[in-house]
Amino acid sequence: xxxxxxxxxxxxxxxxxxxxxxxxxxxxxxxxxxxxxxxxxxxxxxxxxxxxxxxxxxxxxxxxxxxxxxxxxxxxxxxxxxxxxxxxxxxxxxxxxxxxxxxxxxxxxxxxxxxxxxxxxxxxxxxxxxxxxxxxxxxxxxxxxxxxxxxxxxxxxxxxxxxxxxxxxxxxxxxxxxxxxxxxxxxxxxxxxxxxxxxxxxxxxxxxxxxxxxxxxxxxxxxxxxxxxxxxxxxxxxxxxxxxxxxxxxxxxxxxxxxxxxxxxxxxxxxxxxxxxxxxxxxxxxxxxxxxxxxxxxxxxxxxxxxxxxxxxxxxxxxxxxxxxxxxxxxxxxxxxxxxxxxxxxxxxxxxxxxxxxxxxxxxxxxxxxxxxxxxxxxxxxxxxxxxxxxxxxxxxxxxxxxxxxxxxxxxxxxxxxxxxxxxxxxxxxx
Numbered sequence: 308x309x310x311x312x313x314x315x316x317x318x319x320x321x322x323x324x325x326x327x328x329x330x331x332x333x334x335x336x337x338x339x340x341x342x343x344x345x346x347x348x349x350x351x352x353x354x355x356x357x358x359x360x361x362x363x364x365x366x367x368x369x370x371x372x373x374x375x376x377x378x379x380x381x382x383x384x385x386x387x388x389x390x391x392x393x394x395x396x397x398x399x400x401x402x403x404x405x406x407x408x409x410x411x412x413x414x415x416x417x418x419x420x421x422x423x424x425x426x427x428x429x430x431x432x433x434x435x436x437x438x439x440x441x442x443x444x445x446x447x448x449x450x451x452x453x454x455x456x457x458x459x460x461x462x463x464x465x466x467x468x469x470x471x472x473x474x475x476x477x478x479x480x481x482x483x484x485x486x487x488x489x490x491x492x493x494x495x496x497x498x499x500x501x502x503x504x505x506x507x508x509x510x511x512x513x514x515x516x517x518x519x520x521x522x523x524x525x526x527x528x529x530x531x532x533x534x535x536x537x538x539x540x541x542x543x544x545x546x547x548x549x550x551x552x553x554x555x556x557x558x559x560x561x562x563x564x565x566x567x568x569x570x571x572x573x574x575x576x577x578x579x580x581x582x583x584x585x586x587x588x589x590x591x592x593x594x595x596x597x598x599x600x601x602x603x604x605x606x607x608x609x610x611x612x613x614x615x616x617x618x619x620x621x622x623x624x625x626x627x628x629x630x631x632x633x634x635x636x637x638x639x640x641x642x643x644x645x646x647x648x649x650x651x652x653x654x655x656x657x658x659x660x661x662x663x664x665x666x667x668x669x670x671x672x673x674x675x676x677x678x679x680x681x682x683x684x685x686x687x688x689x690x691x692x693x694x695x696x697x698x699x700x701x702x703x704x705x706x707x708x709x710x711x712x713x714x715x716x717x718x719x720x721x722x723x724x725x726x727x728x729x730x731x732x733x734x735x736x737x738x
């Protein structure tokens with residue numbers, strides 16, 4: 308994973324909570340997200356988290372990991388395998404888009420309603436491509452930032468694009484006119500590492516130094532408020548439709564949540580033994596999944612970020628860092644790994660499903676298309692690739708635990724969208 312903090316690495320490269328207090332849209336919608344002065348909302352409370360502090364994190368995670376080191380990919384003739392067989396031949400007939408880039412790509416974002424994808428690169432430029440199954444076409448290049456553009460995201464309406472840069476700036480672009488509509492030249496004192504859309508008008512930005520700011524595009528002022536809750540770089544920021552909490556993962560191995568209605572820090576989790584690099588919300592917005600640099604996936608109950616509720620062990624014997632993550636169904640996430648693989652993992656039940664696709668170098672960014680048919684991946688090999696995933700919508704995973712004998716039958720089979728040969732010849736025994 309690209310290491311942004313204090314190393315100038317950008318230039319060295321050749322990148323329970325359904326019971327949560329509800330701040331729902333029924334009481335004023337997104338425009339009221341930041342209008343509350345309710346100081347009674349959850350703040351950091353040492354007493355309420357005394358059980359977390361008393362627990363040794365190493366012992367806790369060791370206990371969670373018992374019996375999970377041998378998490379294997381499914382090899383039985385269940386609904387997953389049936390789906391793989393069904394779409395294997397179909398995917399062979401598809402020539403999926405691949406975009407060759409001249410510069411290192413740091414982040415990508417699909418348009419929310421059209422076949423457009425934006426790519427942010429090391430020079431600070433943002434390129435917009437239209438795409439189909441067969442080809443992609445460069446529509447325009449936005450030259451705004453003076454240093455690496457590290458994070459981009461389309462607003463929900465698809466009309467505007469948000470970007471954050473190593474040059475400390477944040478920009479908002481009009482997609483149709485290709486014009487800059489808002490530019491915060493000194494948004495932070497430190498390089499911006501992540502930006503995230505919260506609602507129609509609200510967005511967040513996080514820096515290399517752990518600072519997070521919340522912004523409202525309708526406000527003539529700068530940020531609405533800011534929080535300094537981390538001592539390391541912000542790696543991801545995630546919210547839900549209820550707009551109450553913003554969950555941030557950090558390079559120090561913790562999750563820091565911000566109460567958006569009370570405009571203050573909510574809680575910081577216990578520290579995991581490795582960096583938390585990415586996150587996504589699953590299971591009807593009740594679970595936060597966080598990828599780690601040791602290849603594990605931690606699960607937190609949404610709104611209860613003090614301690615993780617479960618952990619999915621790494622898929623193989625070696626520790627391969629997860630750099631990025633995107634939920635592709637309510638229970639399945641796609642993860643981009645440092646070894647170039649994009650893998651699908653089910654959180655309920657816990658099961659590593661297989662390889663979606665592969666690059667020759669580390670995968671740095673993932674996103675899912677507006678119609679749910681593709682996952683796009685950006686790699687340090689300077690390519691953006693598209694992988695068909697529509698078959699996941701109908702997959703049902705087996706809930707039975709695998710027996711000891713089954714655990715020994717490990718398989719590295721690839722999903723139909725993968726262009727990598729099947730080393731274990733997984734399909735050879737299937738009729």
